[in-house]
Amino acid sequence: MNKDMKILVVDDFSTMRRIVKNLLKDLGFNNMEEADDGNTALPLLKSGGFDFLVTDWNMPGMTGIELLKQVRADESLADLPVLMVTAESKREQIVEAAQAGVNGYVVKPFTAITLKEKIDKIFERIEA
Amino acid sequence: MNANVDSLLSQENCDRAKQLVTAIESGDRENVLQIVSDMSSLVESDLFQNVGKLTRNLHDTFRDIGSESESEFFDPAKFPDARERLQHVIQLTEDSANTTLDCVEKALPVIQERGDRAAELLERWERLCKKEMALSHFKELSDDIQAYLSGTKDLSATLQSGLNDVLMAQGYQDLTGQMIRQVINLVDELEQKLLDLVTSASSESVQGAIQAKNNSKQDERKSLMQGEGPQLNKDADDVMSSQDQVDDLLASLGF
Numbered sequence: 001m002n003k004d005m006k007i008l009v010v011d012d013f014s015t016m017r018r019i020v021k022n023l024l025k026d027l028g029f030n031n032m033e034e035a036d037d038g039n040t041a042l043p044l045l046k047s048g049g050f051d052f053l054v055t056d057w058n059m060p061g062m063t064g065i066e067l068l069k070q071v072r073a074d075e076s077l078a079d080l081p082v083l084m085v086t087a088e089s090k091r092e093q094i095v096e097a098a099q100a101g102v103n104g105y106v107v108k109p110f111t112a113i114t115l116k117e118k119i120d121k122i123f124e125r126i127e128a
Numbered sequence: 129m130n131a132n133v134d135s136l137l138s139q140e141n142c143d144r145a146k147q148l149v150t151a152i153e154s155g156d157r158e159n160v161l162q163i164v165s166d167m168s169s170l171v172e173s174d175l176f177q178n179v180g181k182l183t184r185n186l187h188d189t190f191r192d193i194g195s196e197s198e199s200e201f202f203d204p205a206k207f208p209d210a211r212e213r214l215q216h217v218i219q220l221t222e223d224s225a226n227t228t229l230d231c232v233e234k235a236l237p238v239i240q241e242r243g244d245r246a247a248e249l250l251e252r253w254e255r256l257c258k259k260e261m262a263l264s265h266f267k268e269l270s271d272d273i274q275a276y277l278s279g280t281k282d283l284s285a286t287l288q289s290g291l292n293d294v295l296m297a298q299g300y301q302d303l304t305g306q307m308i309r310q311v312i313n314l315v316d317e318l319e320q321k322l323l324d325l326v327t328s329a330s331s332e333s334v335q336g337a338i339q340a341k342n343n344s345k346q347d348e349r350k351s352l353m354q355g356e357g358p359q360l361n362k363d364a365d366d367v368m369s370s371q372d373q374v375d376d377l378l379a380s381l382g383f
Contacts (some may be wrong), residue, residue, distance in 0.1 A: 007173050013302035022295050058306060058355025065353060087303055087358040089368045091377060096353070098381045108358070110298050112292060114371050 001123040003028045005051035010034070010041045010067065011085075016108075020085065021053055023112050027119065038062025042070055045077055052119075057086035057093070058106040072101045081122050085110065086123060136170060176326065185324035210314050212360050213307040224300035231290040233296075238283060249276055306357035 007029055015032045024032060024111045037042035037059040045053065053071065057064040058062075064084060071077045083104040084097055097105055103125075104118040144163055151311045152160035252269050261269070362369040368377060 011302070013305055015298050016302040017294055019298055023292075025294065056302075058357055063353065063355055065355075086355070087306060087372070088355050090352060090356070091366045091368060093352055093355075094368060094374055094377055095381065098378060098383065099335050105374055105378060106366065107371055108303060109296075110371065112296060 001120070001127070002051070004031055005029070006031045006033070006049050007052045007054060008033050008041060008044060008050050010037065010053070010055040010059070010064065012036050012056065016056065016085075020115075023115050024054075026112065027116055036061075038064065038067030038070070041067055045071065045080070046074065048076070050080065052103060052122075053080055053082045054085055055082065057084060057088040057097075065093075065100060068097065068100045068102055076103060083118055083122060085115070141167070142169075165174040165184055179322060180326045183319065206314050206317075209360070210311045213311055216358075216360055217304040217307050220304050224297045227297040230292050231294045234289055235290055238287075242280060242283060245276055249273055303358050310357060 007024060009017050009020050009024070009032055011020065011034075014036075017036075021032050021034065031045060035044055038055075039061040041053075041055065042062070044050070053067075055064040055067055062070075064086060068082055068084070071080055071081050071082060081103045082101070083106065085106045085108065087108040088094075089107050094105055103122045106114055106118050145166060148160065148163045148167075149161060150156075249269075249272060252261065252265075253273075256266060256269060359367045363365065368374045
């Protein structure tokens with residue numbers, strides 16, 4: 001896994017963005033940007049250069065699930081690994097995310113270890 | 129409505145009451161109906177005035193808070209849910225505060241001790257540099273410095289883990305924020321319905337509200353796709369209560 005990869009962290013709560021960024025920093029990642037919903041995230045992603053997307057689901061404006069669908073529908077972003085970190089925990093929602101092509105799904109409240117495990121797993125798969 | 133009771137104690141109403149008694153005794157149906165209707169309208173207009181005042185207050189309060197969410201319909205069944213959500217907010221904030229305080233209380237004396245010890249070693253080191261220390265004491269100082277450095281290295285790892293706990297404990301802000309937002313939406317709905325009630329002051333709008341409530345099932349999927357925030361009832365069949373359950377579900381989907 002390339003520790004220099006560029007990561008976009010999307011959550012409408014700035015505290016959660018800080019938590020996720022700090023955890024990622026602890027895992028050795030330093031190249032991060034943030035956005036507060038899908039509407040602000042999508043243009044950033046389209047402007048290029050991102051290797052990994054970590055997004056919440058429930059956000060005003062464009063939700064995380066909609067963002068995921070738009071990412072998969074965009075030719076240049078279709079293969080971008082996406083980890084969902086969200087409080088949404090209904091079966092139907094997780095199935096929806098899986099069908100939309102999410103690479104990992106972490107439910108809040110989560111632990112640093114869970115986040116690390118899911119990220120490791122995503123990139124093990126990609127690199128395999 | 130108590131404040132307006134006085135206005136009901138008028139001579140005019142007393143006369144009406146007497147007329148009502150006379151009308152009943154004489155079996156004058158038309159007059160009985162007319163008088164009862166007149167008198168009840170006195171109370172009804174009070175009711176609407178009070179609802180109006182309440183709505184105005186609510187409206188002002190929430191305009192001050194700056195809530196902008198759109199109201200669709202009002203479902204009274206959401207109240208118990210709102211209460212539970214606020215209870216859960218208290219629980220989450222309390223847990224987080226305790227976790228943070230535990231970490232701080234553990235870290236503070238340890239840091240203090242490290243600082244004191246460093247000050248003491250520094251003083252001895254400076255004496256050595258100024259050649260005020262007998263060489264025989266140098267071995268002792270060097271052992272103490274080695275022990276200090278080794279202890280500090282271990283401490284740094286412990287502190288780092290404690291600070292990570294504090295970091296994770298701040299996740300409550302996101303979760304409670306989502307819950308409070310839902311309660312604000314509920315109060316917005318209530319406010320809108322009260323406004324409707326006053327505006328039309330007729331039974332139609334209440335009927336409309338009941339109708340809208342019946343349509344709520346259709347909104348369920350829409351709500352799921354928008355996101356519902358933390359689920360309070362972790363035991364419900366359609367709710368994954370842990371990361372393990374999520375992982376199992378994803379595994380069953382071929383992940």
